Amino acid sequence: MTSRSLIALAVGVLAAAACGSDSDGTAGPDAIGVEPGSVDASDWDAVLAEADGQTVNWYMFGGSDAINQFVDTTYGPVLADEFGITLNRVGVTDTVDAVNQVLAEQSAGETSGAVDLIWINGENFLSLKEADMLFGGWAESIPNSSLVDWENPAVNRDFGEPVDEFESPWSSAQFQFVHDTARTATEDLPRSYAELATYACDNPGRVTYIAPGPGAFQGTRFVKGALFELSGGAEQWADFDQALFDEWATELWEYLNELKPCLWRDGETYPKDEPELHALFANGEVDFTITQAAVGAGALIADGLVPDTADAFVFDDNMIGDFNYVTIPANASNKAAALVLADLLLEPASQAAHIDPDGGFGLGYGIDPNRVEDAAGRELLESGSASRGDAAADPDDLANALVGDGAGEYQELVENGWRTEIVGGL
């Protein structure tokens, strides 16, 4: 008897929940109240006044102790002392956890969300943008946005998706390879995908790459680089053209399938993320790993992830570079504080600090040093850029090989195609 009434109660809750989710589902963003706690980013004095006393909950990838400590010790005190803002850094195993938090709040109709700022780019940015859960119209209005080169398509497009003032840059990254100078001499390094194939087959089992897929964009980037080289250039891929992909896809899969038997584990399996590839490299199972840091292998050496004889290098061309950003969810509770933090990240002093391989985390600048008018700031940025450490790739090589990413639609085509054509299976 009692059990039956319990079941009835449980069914009632279930029905309520299901009904609840239906009604939220049919409503659009207005029902969520996209701009209830809206803040006008162009009225900076008002922003500062409102931010004073707030806490900013910054959700970011928490896997790097160096980045975590840098954020806590560099931005935290400045925010507290100069702006009266408390920084609460929330570490997540993957940015998608923050995305899921926001989406869960959206489906529950929550208007004052837990997430104020997210370190984000690529697919996660696209997820939130498509779900209409981003606070907009601020990224080009904050004071330091003048230091950002918004004309640069690498800045105003994120994995090919227009930024549309929904996110502001933090740092920049460029795809590079890393080798161990104790094992491979600089003269023997491959400088193109074609040379990589030769190297791999001359040294069977010593080369591999990260499996392309959602959350493993470094793998997709590697494959895209091959696509750019095979098709003769990266610029043609900036806008989406299905016919172009159809034209070159066959060659791309051919190249990768020919490469396959020469790879580590006969190309039957691939590392799923950077840490796994770093471990294979550090333990001597493969000869190369990758990095995206301006300081090359410096940050990895400082973290003890690779031997200290590691050094970064690039191919002659097709090394994709891009920016990573911070964004503010539409239902953030502390938007003013988030804006202040986003602006602080672009300060020349902050930028110069984060490129340092030892004290910072070694990623490149999010701002354009040429736009900095303050002499002291400029000097900091220049000396920062000059002291990237010995494990960094030559800045000229980096600049020569730099290309922009392709249109966003190619991401899925490459990832799905790779899975179907190279490894098979679901």
Next chain:
Amino acid sequence: MRRWTGRVATALAASVLIAPLVVLVLGGASRAWFFPDAWPDLTLDGFREVGGRPATVDALITGAVIGVAVTVLTLVVAWPTARVLARSSGPVVGVIFAVLLIPSVVPQVSLATGVTSLLLRFGWSGGQGSVVLAHLVPTIPYGVAVLTAVFVRHDDRIEQQARVLGASPWQVFWMVTRPMVWSGLAVAGVLCFLVSWSQYLLTLLVGEGQVVTITMLVATASAGGNPTTIGVTATLAAIPAVLAVVAAGSALVERE
């Protein structure tokens, strides 16, 4: 001969269980430990640095407080439920059992986002209390399952006798029932504590980033792939959990 195969098999099994633990701790006590070094250069720098941070200590305490609260609540709820389930039969038992299985098989991502979404609707999120409530979802099945198994075999005529002889309900529980089901209760308690202790996504989402447990630090470290950080945080996280198992051990090894 049979004795030796038994011993060898046990040794092999034990090494499969122990070796990874050793590797974990050694990783935490070293830096840049690569092939082919079978033994690393030991250093406690990692432990000192990470373990010394107030944030780490707070995370340990938070996890323990939540774990204990969850365990107590779960046992209190699971006890009468298990007694009823043990004596019932029919489809109701099957349905309840099916509901209990759900949290174990539903992928963490689906369960955590679903529970968070529901709690948000009721306005119950964002503090340690909500996290405790959320943790009950995966722990109650374990509590009920273990206690039901115990009560199925439980002969409560002795309790009836005690009541007939004038004992109060509390006396019956404390002096008659409890000794008979103590080991089951200890196992249920330990399991519930461990399940709560090892939650990451549920705590993150329901706690809205305000509640940080040591397991969350372990999870982010695992994502980052740095053996030192992983080893240190995992070792620190393991200590209270191991203590819980050891504390219950006395009840576990009790025999007739």
Next chain:
Amino acid sequence: MRRPGRTARSLVALGPVLVVCGGLTVGALALMVTESLGVGEPSGLVNPGIDAYRSVVGADGFVEALAFSMWVAVAGTLLALAGAVTVAWLWTTRPGRLHRVGLGVLHVNLSIPHIVWAVALAATFSQSGWLSRLVVLVGLTDASADFPVVVRDSFGIGIIAHIVTKELPFITIALLPLAGRRAAPLLRQGAVLGASPMQRLRTIFLPTLAPALFPAAMVSFAFALGAFEPGWVLGASTPRTLAVVILERFRDADLVRRSEAQALSVILLSIVFFVAALGWRRTRRWIVSTS
């Protein structure tokens, strides 16, 4: 019927908490199902209908992935069960201090989260892992490539090892209360009456443990099928377990992929329920026959 009123009353008193948790569980399940049907998606009605199910079941490689997931889950759970029963048997019939210590060791890894245990297993048994380094030290091999592949392999050895090493302690710990209290005296009686060890195991030990064996086995199987960590860390690029595919779909920017992830979760859940229903009938007979 002995005093049903009192227990029922306390059940009602605690009803709210039970209902909340049952409600949360069932509610989360409901959200999962509705999302899989394309209803109530985060950004509104996307694709009401069973498109998600059609696209995952019809996808190339679904059957292989499902078969592989079932293989590792069943093999892992059965091995864990056999091992746990063995440990419980040894502990019940052969007392000794060594067994207590062994038991303690067995249970340390219960306190390690799955992701960490998977990473630790990989670090120990990979080709450049600790075991390989010991083998090099002893001089049996020279390079990491000489070491056999037991993790990130296409047979799921590494995944099965994770499942077994994690579930064996859990099942053992669930069996011990019954083993100590109930089985021990019955086994002694059986020995006195002249039953062989095998007979005692089959007709006394196992049925006595059945009420704990069944739920523990079901929870283990459910975990083995639904957890992504073993496949994520210890699996190869193909074949992948469904749990890993679910994780990947959940991470996809395309919200339609989320529906597919939820659809796969519903499919996994259905399999577990089906197996549980089958096993429940069998176990009921066992329990009743020995009450």
